Amino acid sequence: MLIALSSISVILWLTLLCLPWRPWSASEKLERVEQSTPSLSHITALIPARDEAECITETILAVASQGSLGGIVVIDDQSTDETASTVKNLNIKNLYLVEGQPPPPGWTGKLWALEQGRKKISTPYLLLLDADIRLAPQALTDLFRLQQKKNLDLVSIMALLPITNLWEKLLLPAFIFFFKLIYPFALSNDPNSKIAGAAGGCILIKASKLDDIGGFTALHDAIIDDCTLAKLVKKAGGLTWIGLSHDVEAIRPYGTLSNIWNMVARTAFTQLKYSLPLLLLCSALLVITFLAPLAGILSGNSNVRLLSAISLIAMCIAYLPTIKHYRCSSFWVFSLPFASSLFLAMTWTSAIRYWRGERTRWKNRIYRKMS
Numbered sequence: 001m002l003i004a005l006s007s008i009s010v011i012l013w014l015t016l017l018c019l020p021w022r023p024w025s026a027s028e029k030l031e032r033v034e035q036s037t038p039s040l041s042h043i044t045a046l047i048p049a050r051d052e053a054e055c056i057t058e059t060i061l062a063v064a065s066q067g068s069l070g071g072i073v074v075i076d077d078q079s080t081d082e083t084a085s086t087v088k089n090l091n092i093k094n095l096y097l098v099e100g101q102p103p104p105p106g107w108t109g110k111l112w113a114l115e116q117g118r119k120k121i122s123t124p125y126l127l128l129l130d131a132d133i134r135l136a137p138q139a140l141t142d143l144f145r146l147q148q149k150k151n152l153d154l155v156s157i158m159a160l161l162p163i164t165n166l167w168e169k170l171l172l173p174a175f176i177f178f179f180k181l182i183y184p185f186a187l188s189n190d191p192n193s194k195i196a197g198a199a200g201g202c203i204l205i206k207a208s209k210l211d212d213i214g215g216f217t218a219l220h221d222a223i224i225d226d227c228t229l230a231k232l233v234k235k236a237g238g239l240t241w242i243g244l245s246h247d248v249e250a251i252r253p254y255g256t257l258s259n260i261w262n263m264v265a266r267t268a269f270t271q272l273k274y275s276l277p278l279l280l281l282c283s284a285l286l287v288i289t290f291l292a293p294l295a296g297i298l299s300g301n302s303n304v305r306l307l308s309a310i311s312l313i314a315m316c317i318a319y320l321p322t323i324k325h326y327r328c329s330s331f332w333v334f335s336l337p338f339a340s341s342l343f344l345a346m347t348w349t350s351a352i353r354y355w356r357g358e359r360t361r362w363k364n365r366i367y368r369k370m371s
């Protein structure tokens with residue numbers, strides 16, 4: 001049995017490394033282009049904000065520093081803190097605050113906030129930005145140049161997550177690694193592929209293409225709203241692109257294991273389409289590929305040890321580009337089996353919550369399981 005599991009693990013890891021679309025790589029990156037700055041007046045930033053008083057000022061100032069946008073629209077999504085007053089007190093040109101209304105039945109709060117903001121703008125491009133995302137100088141210019149160069153309908157950047165403590169270093173690069181395995185960037189960027197990935201923290205989209213798919217109404221109840229949006233854009237014949245960048249950063253630290261746990265559990269079972277067979281299959285694959293090699297290296301069987309060693313080496317090679325992107329010590333490649341065991345537990349937490357009637361939870365809102 002151990003030889004069989006070890007053999008399967010080796011085959012899976014070597015296959016992953018040899019896939020032509022290289023889902024483990026970090027080569028899809030937003031490039032810095034040192035040229036004259038184009039006008040950004042045809043771009044309006046939409047920033048949904050719910051209880052974001054801590055981060056919203058830094059986010060808005062970073063957006064405003066990109067250039068003269070057509071507007072910066074902040075939609076206050078029923079905040080219970082000082083988010084609205086904080087925005088009102090900022091003296092920034094073309095900054096507008098929309099007092100959001102409660103989401104109608106069937107809508108998620110973020111998408112309803114974005115839909116309310118969308119109805120108040122007329123520029124040909126929309127920058128969809130989370131309220132805890134900081135853009136480095138010229139980031140939006142580089143994003144727009146990429147969009148223009150490739151005539152893309154949707155461009156998104158996977159924000160650099162904060163890694164300031166042990167839990168963040170252990171789990172957040174691994175989170176990005178798993179995301180890339182599920183939504184390989186090369187396939188997501190291929191118009192002939194049905195894979196569609198996007199990162200909701202920072203998306204530049206053509207307003208006309210968003211209109212073509214029916215606005216945010218088309219995905220009003222989506223939990224994984226960013227990838228759903230990319231899927232709908234691709235289905236409508238649009239071109240999408242997703243990549244990495246150090247110029248787009250998440251500024252709110254996760255801090256604790258509990259915060260990261262809830263972040264993953266919020267969407268994990270949704271990703272598996274609320275399917276028990278897929279959950280069991282996912283669990284088996286995680287055990288075979290990540291945990292079995294770790295156990296096999298301690299086996300008394302020399303063949304099992306050899307196969308497990310090959311799997312662990314391949315695993316480290318696959319994880320290294322993500323670790324390097326986060327500028328962490330290469331030592332952290334050895335942490336992936338431990339991180340995967342925690343992600344497996346988070347996924348089961350997500351499933352158990354769903355079976356108890358909770359589809360997801362976010363910012364003091366609980367979305368109940370649909371009947």
